Structure formats: structure tokens, C-alpha cells
Amino acid sequence: MKQAEHFWKQMYDRHAGMLRGVCLRYVGELATAEDLVQETFLAAMEKHHTYRGRGTFSGWLRKIAVNQALMYLRHGKRHPMETMDAEQAGRIPSPAVEEPSATPKAIIERAAFTEAELLGYLQQLPEQYRLVFNLYVMDGLKHREIAKYLNISTGTSKSNLSRARQWLTDRLYLDAKVRQP
Numbered sequence: 001m002k003q004a005e006h007f008w009k010q011m012y013d014r015h016a017g018m019l020r021g022v023c024l025r026y027v028g029e030l031a032t033a034e035d036l037v038q039e040t041f042l043a044a045m046e047k048h049h050t051y052r053g054r055g056t057f058s059g060w061l062r063k064i065a066v067n068q069a070l071m072y073l074r075h076g077k078r079h080p081m082e083t084m085d086a087e088q089a090g091r092i093p094s095p096a097v098e099e100p101s102a103t104p105k106a107i108i109e110r111a112a113f114t115e116a117e118l119l120g121y122l123q124q125l126p127e128q129y130r131l132v133f134n135l136y137v138m139d140g141l142k143h144r145e146i147a148k149y150l151n152i153s154t155g156t157s158k159s160n161l162s163r164a165r166q167w168l169t170d171r172l173y174l175d176a177k178v179r180q181p
Contacts, residue, residue, distance in 0.1 A: 012041055015058055019065045025134050026069035028123040036072060040065040066139060070149060073127070104173045111176035121171055129164035136161050 016037055023033035023040075043064050051060050113121075122130060131150060135141045136157070141149070143157040150157070 132160040
């Protein structure tokens, strides 16, 4: 018994930070993400016999964490996320005249948003877009896997990803324009 406890403590120490980040991307609240990390390890301890060694152990834990976060969201245990309107976010309309070489992508890149700021934008995404974005971009799932996870069609998955990208680009561009000298 002591060996198993020691093993799981080592695994917790090694992987909890990564799993916290995974869960935080889905639920947007640190305390809830911490709870989900605990649930992830409880589920992993119960299901350790299902790990076949085909992938990495951290990948197996990540998959459990994503499942825990999705179950949490599915069962409506979430708290409503606060969103800011344009005035609260300090957005001002962009000027009518722009340099032809100043593409939205270039303007966004020059703004040099921090990781915390980008995470904040992800948390503002409408939930159906955020879930697909996280699963596709951050966790590397294919659209058919996402469709299965979320019980949606692959077309809906692709559409939600496209809308998430557009939503993020629009918000980042507006805020990047404000930062320009």
C-alpha cells in the first residue's frame, strides 16, 4: 500500500500543474480547476488498470482531466462566467484610415499579449466555441473525436472552431489597435 501511495504522490507532484492548466482552460475558475485535478487523480487511481502503456502516462492523465472537465460542464455544475462589454474592456473604435501594410495579424502580433491576457480571451469565448477550440487547438483532437466527445456533428465542430478563431481575432485586433502608439 505504501508503494502505491508513494507512486501517486510522485505522479501528482509531477503532473498536477499541467492538469490544472488543462482544467482551467475549460472551466475558467482556479478553485474548480483544482477540484477537477483532484477528481482526475481519483479517477486515475480507480482506472489505473486501463492504462496500457500505448501512449504517455501524462497523455492518459490529460485525457482523464479533459473528461472530468467536460462532465463537470455537462452536468451544469458551472458558475456563470462574467463577461465584459466593450466599454468595460476599454475598447474604442478603430480609426477609419489604416496603413495598407498593417494587417490584423501583424497588429495583433505587435501587441505582444501576455499568456494571462490570452487565457482571459479564451475564457470570454462562448462556451460551445471554447470547448471546441480547446479540444482542437490545445489538446490536438480531430473533429470527429470532438464531435463524439461533445455529442455534436463534425460540421458543427468545424463551424464552432472557425467561429472561435474569428471571435478571438476580432477581440484581439480591437484591443491591439488600442495599444498602438
